[in-house]
Amino acid sequence: MWSWNGTSVNEFILLGFTSNPTLQRLLLAMGLVISLVTILGNSLIVFLVWVESCLHTGMYFFIGNLSLLDIFFTLITIPQMLIHLASGTKSISFYKCMAQLNLTLSCGMTECFILALMAYDRYVAICQPLRYPTLMRMQICMQMAGACWVGGFLNAATLTIITISFPFCGPNQINHFFCEEPAVLPLACMDTYLVEVLIFVLSVIVLMLPFTFIVISYVYIARVVVGMRSAEGRQRAFSTCATHLTVVTLFYSTISFTYLQPRSSRAADQEKRASIFYALVSPMLNPIIYSLRNKDVKGALAKVIRKFSCQLPK
Numbered sequence: 084m085w086s087w088n089g090t091s092v093n094e095f096i097l098l099g100f101t102s103n104p105t106l107q108r109l110l111l112a113m114g115l116v117i118s119l120v121t122i123l124g125n126s127l128i129v130f131l132v133w134v135e136s137c138l139h140t141g142m143y144f145f146i147g148n149l150s151l152l153d154i155f156f157t158l159i160t161i162p163q164m165l166i167h168l169a170s171g172t173k174s175i176s177f178y179k180c181m182a183q184l185n186l187t188l189s190c191g192m193t194e195c196f197i198l199a200l201m202a203y204d205r206y207v208a209i210c211q212p213l214r215y216p217t218l219m220r221m222q223i224c225m226q227m228a229g230a231c232w233v234g235g236f237l238n239a240a241t242l243t244i245i246t247i248s249f250p251f252c253g254p255n256q257i258n259h260f261f262c263e264e265p266a267v268l269p270l271a272c273m274d275t276y277l278v279e280v281l282i283f284v285l286s287v288i289v290l291m292l293p294f295t296f297i298v299i300s301y302v303y304i305a306r307v308v309v310g311m312r313s314a315e316g317r318q319r320a321f322s323t324c325a326t327h328l329t330v331v332t333l334f335y336s337t338i339s340f341t342y343l344q345p346r347s348s349r350a351a352d353q354e355k356r357a358s359i360f361y362a363l364v365s366p367m368l369n370p371i372i373y374s375l376r377n378k379d380v381k382g383a384l385a386k387v388i389r390k391f392s393c394q395l396p397k
Contacts, residue, residue, distance in 0.1 A: 193235030
């Protein structure tokens with residue numbers, strides 16, 4: 084079963100969304116706009132968190148990590164899609180496809196862990212506010228975030244190594260706009276049932292354990308918020324949690340559709356449409372959600388603009 088020493092497929096064909104030239108031009112324009120908004124918006128968040136001392140807290144540090152992941156994911160997936168739409172050539176080399184698969188898995192898994200850390204940060208801030216400076220000091224936040232990145236990349240490397248070991252002898256057409264594990268695996272020329280079981284189990288662990296942790300954290304948060312006597316305090320607590328809950332909902336509602344379904348009930352076109360949201364829409368909306376609903380971020384942005392304006396020659 085594992086005696087195959089190579090692969091007869093040197094490249095894959097990414098079918099993308101459509102072969103209609105008019106629709107391809109429209110998608111090219113939309114993809115370019117979305118990618119620019121995503122990269123500029125998330126880069127602005129990372130920059131503000133880096134330079135403004137008022138944002139040097141656990142919550143904003145994790146937001147910066149989330150924005151960094153969105154930038155990486157966009158750079159990994161969108162440029163290739165835009166090149167294919169512009170040139171009409173949809174081929175991607177085997178090892179470039181595997182590299183893309185590995186990096187997208189790494190970013191997705193790391194984001195699951197970071198979202199759980201953000202829930203823990205909100206739990207400590209609301210339920211144990213006196214201990215927040217100790218439990219969430221920057222050194223500890225950096226260590227926890229580092230563990231998330233290492234864990235995400237190691238889990239992704241395991242799945243990628245297993246995938247590369249499979250023989251791919253044709254067909255080589257991937258019904259997707261980037262190389263994603265559920266879309267690539269069915270092309271293997273051997274029974275992948277055990278690996279699909281492994282992917283499903285790992286998906287449950289990587290997706291659902293952090294999600295369960297998030298739900299439990301917000302159960303405790305809700306109990307504390309409901310018991311607050313101050314309406315202003317309840318409003319402030321709700322405001323700080325609403326942005327995180329919005330991002331969690333956007334992320335989990337779409338990625339679970341792709342990775343937590345048995346293969347027999349999957350539809351490739353439906354998976355492809357679902358991936359649009361966590362690959363394109365969610366990374367673009369995250370900085371908008373944080374900046375529009377967060378007074379600290381808007382205040383930091385205004386401060387940076389004032390500093391920049393003062394430095395301009397008059």
